[in-house]
Amino acid sequence: MAESVTSAGELDTTGHSPRRWLWLLLGYLVAFGLIAVVWEGSKALFAIPDYKLPHLAQIAEAFFRPTPKGPTWLILIQDALYTAFEAFVGFTIGSVSGFLIAALFQRYVHVRRGFMPYVIASQTVPIIAVAPMIVVGTGSLGAPPWLSKSIIAAYLTFFPVVINVLRGLESVDRDALLLMRSYAATDNQIFRLLRLPASVPYLFTALKIAATASIIGAIIGELPVGSTRGIGVQIVVGSQYNTFNPGFLWATIIVAALLGMIAYGMVALAERRIVRWKRPES
Amino acid sequence: MAASDAPLPENGPTRQAFWNRPWVAPLLVFVLVLASWELLVMIFQPPTFLLPSPSLIWQSLAGQFLALMGYGFNTFMEALGGFVIGCGLGLLTAMLVARSKWLSDLLLPFAIASNSVPIVAMAPIAIVWFGIGPWSKVAIVAVMCFFPTMVSTVRGLTSASPDAIALMNSYAASNWQIFTKLRVPSALPFVFNALKICTAVSMIGAIVAEFFGGAVNYLGIYIKTQASILKTPDAWAAIVVACFYGLAFYFAIVLLERWLMPWHRHREQH
Numbered sequence: 001m002a003e004s005v006t007s008a009g010e011l012d013t014t015g016h017s018p019r020r021w022l023w024l025l026l027g028y029l030v031a032f033g034l035i036a037v038v039w040e041g042s043k044a045l046f047a048i049p050d051y052k053l054p055h056l057a058q059i060a061e062a063f064f065r066p067t068p069k070g071p072t073w074l075i076l077i078q079d080a081l082y083t084a085f086e087a088f089v090g091f092t093i094g095s096v097s098g099f100l101i102a103a104l105f106q107r108y109v110h111v112r113r114g115f116m117p118y119v120i121a122s123q124t125v126p127i128i129a130v131a132p133m134i135v136v137g138t139g140s141l142g143a144p145p146w147l148s149k150s151i152i153a154a155y156l157t158f159f160p161v162v163i164n165v166l167r168g169l170e171s172v173d174r175d176a177l178l179l180m181r182s183y184a185a186t187d188n189q190i191f192r193l194l195r196l197p198a199s200v201p202y203l204f205t206a207l208k209i210a211a212t213a214s215i216i217g218a219i220i221g222e223l224p225v226g227s228t229r230g231i232g233v234q235i236v237v238g239s240q241y242n243t244f245n246p247g248f249l250w251a252t253i254i255v256a257a258l259l260g261m262i263a264y265g266m267v268a269l270a271e272r273r274i275v276r277w278k279r280p281e282s
Numbered sequence: 283m284a285a286s287d288a289p290l291p292e293n294g295p296t297r298q299a300f301w302n303r304p305w306v307a308p309l310l311v312f313v314l315v316l317a318s319w320e321l322l323v324m325i326f327q328p329p330t331f332l333l334p335s336p337s338l339i340w341q342s343l344a345g346q347f348l349a350l351m352g353y354g355f356n357t358f359m360e361a362l363g364g365f366v367i368g369c370g371l372g373l374l375t376a377m378l379v380a381r382s383k384w385l386s387d388l389l390l391p392f393a394i395a396s397n398s399v400p401i402v403a404m405a406p407i408a409i410v411w412f413g414i415g416p417w418s419k420v421a422i423v424a425v426m427c428f429f430p431t432m433v434s435t436v437r438g439l440t441s442a443s444p445d446a447i448a449l450m451n452s453y454a455a456s457n458w459q460i461f462t463k464l465r466v467p468s469a470l471p472f473v474f475n476a477l478k479i480c481t482a483v484s485m486i487g488a489i490v491a492e493f494f495g496g497a498v499n500y501l502g503i504y505i506k507t508q509a510s511i512l513k514t515p516d517a518w519a520a521i522v523v524a525c526f527y528g529l530a531f532y533f534a535i536v537l538l539e540r541w542l543m544p545w546h547r548h549r550e551q552h
Contacts, residue, residue, distance in 0.1 A: 027388040052410055053285070124478075125525040126485040129502065131395040132509035137332045165492055209397075216400040223493050225510060232403070234429035237492070239406030245496055256403040264398030 007095030028266040054246035059254070072248070076234060076255045084259060086146045092155025094214065095207060098153070098161030099192035103161070106169040106195065118165075122159050128152070128220065135224045149230070153214035160206040161211070168202025169195045193205040195248065211263040219256060229255050252253040331512035343519035350504075351450070354523040357492065358502040358531070360416045361484035365422020369480055371424070371430030379432070379437040380465075381382040390436060396429040402487060404495040414495055427480040431473070438463050438472025474539040481531040489524060 036056060043053050050058065063073040105112035131152050138148040148220060180190050198242025207278050238249035300306065316336050323335040330338065343350065379386045405548065408418040442464050450460050492502025501524050508516040 018525075024387065027384075031388070031392070036480065041483070051338065091488050109309060113304075114311035117308045118311070124482045126482070126489050127521065127525065127530040128486055129505050129521045129524055132506045133514055136509050137514075140329075140332065142508055212398045212400065216402060219400055219403050220493065224506065224534075235403055235406060236494075238451065239409065241521060249410075257399045260400045261398045263396060272439055 002178035024077055027210035051243050052081050054250060058247035059250045060247070062245060062251040064247075065245070069164040072251065076231070076252060078228060079234050080259050081148070081230045083149075083215065083218045083222065083232065083256075084097040084263070086149035086221070086230065087153045087263065088151035089146070090155075090217060091157050091210060091214040093150065094154035094157025095161050095210060097205075098158045098206075099165050099203070101158075102162045102165035102199075103170060103191070105166050107191075112166075119162050123163070128156065128217070130216075131220045132224045135221055135227070139226065144195030145227065145229070149218040152221040156213040157210035158216040160209045161203065164202040165199050171202065172198045203273050204267065204275055207267045207272070208264055211267045212260045215256075215260045215263050231259060294472075296499045297526045331514045334515040334518060336514045339518040339522065340533050342515040346519070350501075350520055350523045352386045352503050353520065354498050354527045357414070357419075357488050357524070357528045358485070358500055360419040360491075361423055361488040361502070361527075361531070363416075363420040364487065365427055365478055365480055366425035367420065368427030368484075369431045372428045373435055375428075376435030376439060379419040380436045386436050386440070390433060391463055393429045393433045401419060401426050402490045407490040408491065409495060415497065416500075419488045419491040419496070422491040423484045426483050426487045430483070433542035435469060438469030441472065442468040470543050472542070474535070477535050478532060478539075481535050482528060485528040485531065487526065491540075 013127065039053070039056060042048065043055065063071075064074070065072045067075060069075055105116060114206075116268055134151055135148040138151065139145065160271060169191075180194060185193075218230065219232035219235070221227075223231040223236060227233050234252040235249070237244075238252040242249045320335050320337060334342075337382060381390055404425070405418065406424050408421045412418040412421050446464055447460060450464060455463070489502035489505070492500050493506050496503050498504060498507065501520050505517045505520045505524075508514070508520070
């Protein structure tokens with residue numbers, strides 16, 4: 001993370017001195033203030049209608065507007081939790097299976113040679129477009145509604161985990177590998193003692209990508225007609241009622257954004273706890 | 283590899299060499315997967331809307347090939363427009379930001395944090411702003427491409443070794459010379475990494491943004507509509523087309539990279 005963005009000759013104390021923190025904090029406060037000023041200023045200056053850009057107060061008001069089922073913010077949090085649950089199930093399935101597949105690819109070169117090009121190609125290809133079909137298909141089979149969203153989230157988690165974990169498993173020091181071989185270590189021992197630890201930083205790089213991707217996947221899965229719960233549904237509702245309640249659409253999107261950031265932050269936090277020996281660049 | 287003194291095989295490639303060629307195993311997998319897919323569908327006969335057979339998808343694709351390629355082209359143009367705007371602004375912003383350490387310290391965390399924001403979810407706002415037509419998709423794609431390009435470019439521009447900068451300074455090189463002769467070349471690999479990621483991001487962004495609404499002659503809306511009326515083979519055919527455009531876009535950028543960075547080709551890792 002804390003890469004030194006040095007210009008020539010300048011000493012970079014990678015950032016924990018209190019003075020630096022104070023400057024950054026000040027910068028953020030100024031930035032947020034600026035955003036608010038630009039937001040309200042351009043609204044007044046260009047007479048932007050509420051349905052395009054509501055007042056910040058309107059967004060805040062939308063959060064606290066009462067509904068038959070409780071205040072709006074409570075409803076939104078419940079929907080966000082539902083989406084988080086869908087994403088978490090998918091994230092877990094996707095990362096576990098991704099890890100296992102990567103280990104398989106590492107061990108069996110032929111399997112890897114056959115499948116790896118497709119794993120890589122899947123990153124450059126918009127296969128996420130199958131999302132509506134997964135939703136419709138599993139729905140018609142009578143599966144619980146969250147399952148299709150979890151499948152999409154698992155799909156988005158799977159590929160970055162395979163690619164990064166494989167890279168990590170292969171990233172072992174050549175000398176260490178030769179040393180273990182010379183002591184007649186078995187493949188399993190080499191895997192457990194050498195490759196597994198080497199792969200963990202790479203795994204977390206993938207998991208951070210996947211954390212947000214799984215939330216996106218769950219939200220995309222909630223878009224097709226027929227979904228009833230989740231923050232994606234609320235976004236669609238918000239866009240339909242935007243002219244009546246212009247703050248609400250923004251409120252739903254703010255909650256979705258926070259959800260993504262919290263998911264990312266939780267993985268980043270776990271990484272700090274677990275990976276103490278090597279920080280990969282983010 | 284130190285194998286220069288190894289004798290060359292005399293009778294051309296052996297049987298072993300054939301199986302080790304890089305395209306053999308993937309091709310085998312491709313054929314096997316398609317064949318077993320077709321076979322499984324034949325045996326278990328799941329409803330067509332659930333899992334159509336490859337031959338059925340092929341029929342659908344062949345039957346409306348030109349129309350689908352047209353839809354794909356419309357979606358691709360949205361993706362390309364957003365890609366050009368987003369990556370272009372990302373590059374420009376990065377050049378400005380990289381000049382000041384304070385500014386990049388302030389802005390980079392925001393730009394990195396934006397990775398964790400599901401930007402496609404903002405498509406409804408883009409539709410409110412730019413209408414239901416292609417421009418709302420262009421806008422979303424542009425936002426999605428902006429941040430990764432900016433972050434990578436700032437990293438690239440600041441990746442030149444301080445020694446090299448000091449050397450150029452000692453030869454009284456101007457700031458412009460240092461920029462064009464040192465910072466830009468050392469930034470190019472970072473920039474192209476971002477651009478390659480953005481090709482995928484832009485196609486995905488355009489299609490997913492179309493899920494929120496738009497005209498029928500675009501891939502995302504076509505897929506969503508056909509899926510909802512259970513015409514799954516049509517939707518799969520559209521996805522094949524989307525993959526085609528995605529891959530073509532990706533390889534176009536790879537070609538551009540090879541053309542602009544001929545020195546980099548030999549150093550590529552994988």
